[in-house]
Amino acid sequence: MAQTISLPIAGPQAPCDPFAQRLAEDGQTLTRRSLDTLQLNLGKMCNLACHHCHVEAGPSRTEIMPWDVISRILAWLDRHRQTLGVSVVDLTGGAPEMNPHFRRLVQELRLRGLHVLDRCNLTILLEPGYEDLCEFLASHRVEIVASLPCYLEQNVDQQRGRGVFHSSIEALRRLNAAGYGRPDSGLRLDLVYNPVGFGLPPAQQALEADYKRQLGARFGIVFNRLWTITNMPIQRFEHQLRRQGRYEAYMQKLMAAHNPANVDAVMCRSLVSVGWQGAVYDCDFNQMLQMPLGAGSAPFDADEHTTERYSKKLWELTPAELIGRRISTAAHCFGCTAGAGSSCTGALS
Ligand code: SF4
Numbered sequence: 001m002a003q004t005i006s007l008p009i010a011g012p013q014a015p016c017d018p019f020a021q022r023l024a025e026d027g028q029t030l031t032r033r034s035l036d037t038l039q040l041n042l043g044k045m046c047n048l049a050c051h052h053c054h055v056e057a058g059p060s061r062t063e064i065m066p067w068d069v070i071s072r073i074l075a076w077l078d079r080h081r082q083t084l085g086v087s088v089v090d091l092t093g094g095a096p097e098m099n100p101h102f103r104r105l106v107q108e109l110r111l112r113g114l115h116v117l118d119r120c121n122l123t124i125l126l127e128p129g130y131e132d133l134c135e136f137l138a139s140h141r142v143e144i145v146a147s148l149p150c151y152l153e154q155n156v157d158q159q160r161g162r163g164v165f166h167s168s169i170e171a172l173r174r175l176n177a178a179g180y181g182r183p184d185s186g187l188r189l190d191l192v193y194n195p196v197g198f199g200l201p202p203a204q205q206a207l208e209a210d211y212k213r214q215l216g217a218r219f220g221i222v223f224n225r226l227w228t229i230t231n232m233p234i235q236r237f238e239h240q241l242r243r244q245g246r247y248e249a250y251m252q253k254l255m256a257a258h259n260p261a262n263v264d265a266v267m268c269r270s271l272v273s274v275g276w277q278g279a280v281y282d283c284d285f286n287q288m289l290q291m292p293l294g295a296g297s298a299p300f301d302a303d304e305h306t307t308e309r310y311s312k313k314l315w316e317l318t319p320a321e322l323i324g325r326r327i328s329t330a331a332h333c334f335g336c337t338a339g340a341g342s343s344c345t346g347a348l349s
């Protein structure tokens with residue numbers, strides 16, 4: 001297990017953090033209030049390589065959370081979950097199902113009575129070796145949160161790759177056949193929309209009605225809720241924005257649409273994100289920006305592997321070090337507060 005270094009306790013926000021400045025102007029602070037959800041990034045390997053991916057995931061990535069890290073996380077949960085009230089474990093990646101320990105982890109979490117959420121790209125359900133995954137997820141009552149950035153083929157294939165729309169529809173049919181998204185089955189299936197272009201998401205409720213109408217009429221597909229998520233101006237999407245000379249305009253759009261009412265509900269208030277070697281971050285976006293927990297607003301000056309390896313691990317933290325702690329912020333945080341707000345469970349307002 002890698003040696004860890006002590007991270008600084010967060011000090012005053014750096015002046016270059018426009019989000020912190022905006023909070024200060026409005027007399028707001030951002031601290032963690034509770035820890036309802038533990039989000040585990042099981043690795044960066046994915047069968048897709050989408051244009052907007054903030055993880056920069058893809059088939060050639062080799063970072064995978066090993067079992068010794070998972071077992072330390074489970075032991076930490078056993079020690080602290082009652083104190084903290086953790087009730088949900090949110091599994092993400094990459095494609096979290098590609099972690100060879102995925103099923104064993106799900107079984108362990110369910111044995112502990114925890115609600116498990118799988119962030120599924122749908123197409124993984126059709127890959128060789130994963131044919132029985134749908135039944136496994138259903139039999140363990142795992143909630144599925146599935147990306148589908150549009151109900152139109154052209155838009156989905158443009159963002160996620162050729163043929164992804166049809167594979168996603170086939171995967172949704174299989175999930176429905178297993179009971180997912182059906183009324184009274186208790187098997188929850190939520191879809192995630194993110195804009196294909198450079199705008200903010202439209203109103204969540206109206207778009208959900210459109211999705212239900214389109215997917216139902218054309219393919220007979222049913223699902224529970226649609227979550228709209230803003231594209232974060234980081235990693236692959238940031239590179240795309242910069243290549244096209246749109247980065248500044250996009251940031252201006254997010255900042256102009258900042259809604260102070262959303263600050264109270266951003267997901268980092270009640271969640272922490274854990275990287276593939278066990279390092280802790282205020283959210284998945286901070287993880288991808290190498291801003292480990294307690295790093296203040298200045299990104300840690302290291303590559304992602306060094307940050308992950310040497311940052312404080314979940315099992316080195318006590319509940320008291322997590323609750324009430326100031327969140328590390330930077331300009332990308334406007335992606336969470338712009339317009340109707342955005343979180344890993346959709347719009348905030
Ligand atoms: S499916 Fe998700 S994790 Fe995989 S490349 Fe696309 S956005 Fe990234």
Ligand code: SF4
Nearest residue numbers: 266268283285333336
């Ligand atoms: S990007 Fe992360 S740290 Fe910033 S407001 Fe959103 S959830 Fe919180």
